[in-house]
Amino acid sequence: MREVNRLQEMEVFLAVMEEGSFSAAAVRRQMTPSAVSKMMTRLETRLGATLLRRTTRRVQVTDEGQAFARSARGVLAALDQAEREVGGGPVAGLVRIATSSAYANYILAPMLPRLLRAHPELDLELIVGDGITDMAGQPVDLAIRAGPLPDSTLQARSLGTTEVLTVRAPGAVAAQVGFAYPRRDPLWHGDTPRVRANDGATVTALAASGCGTARAGAFMLREALASGTLETVPGSAIGQEQFHVVYLGKATTLPARITAVVEFLTRNGRVDT
Structure with a gap:
């Protein structure tokens, strides 16, 4: 036939x-x-x-x-x-990005208007939380990861390195503010915080409100340090933290919508600028 x-x-x-x-x-x-x-x-x-x-x-x-x-x-x-x-056609459709609230508020939000203007048919969905998203089991296209990357099948592009500082508000309570869950990177290990939160942006906000001393990435602290809302504790630089954008699959076979966002983030979404 x-x-x-x-x-x-x-x-x-x-x-x-x-x-x-x-x-x-x-x-x-x-x-x-x-x-x-x-x-x-x-x-x-x-x-x-x-x-x-x-x-x-x-x-x-x-x-x-x-x-x-x-x-x-x-x-x-x-x-x-x-x-x-x-395929490699026009940049159109939905891209889901898993990210921490700190990166979403201090890095992503200010620069996203440029990405949206450059690609009018692109839609974005931010899945915000400090937990590590299982990209193989969740409908997520990209993830922003802080700290050392474990061995995996994920592809990674660097978003730079941020200095981690210890800060407090003038006249702050003599207490430690920190994370409510264990961080993988040893640089975050220390005393048990008296005030705990499950995301870095809230930890920083608590410190700025005078709840105690906290550790945070320098990219989150620029405005608060410049305005005097927060001040660094002498000898406060405790280390550096790497950031990456990670995704599944080879760069040569990614849909155009994902490739466009990855390239935009690696150019404009660095934490060390």
């Missing part, structure tokens, strides 16, 4: 409809007029409907042909969209 290329039939039918003749459609599709005519005859036979009325001067489209054309355009448009989403 002869294999039927139904997508090609749709494309040729639409060419005949738009050009108004088999010969013009043949030129457009780089086929012979005879091949176009035979393909349309096979299509009508299979559908059991007359799509085109042939006259000596022009091809006319029947009501059934008009209905088929609407459906064919929808099918071809859906195919184009599917190819754009997984």
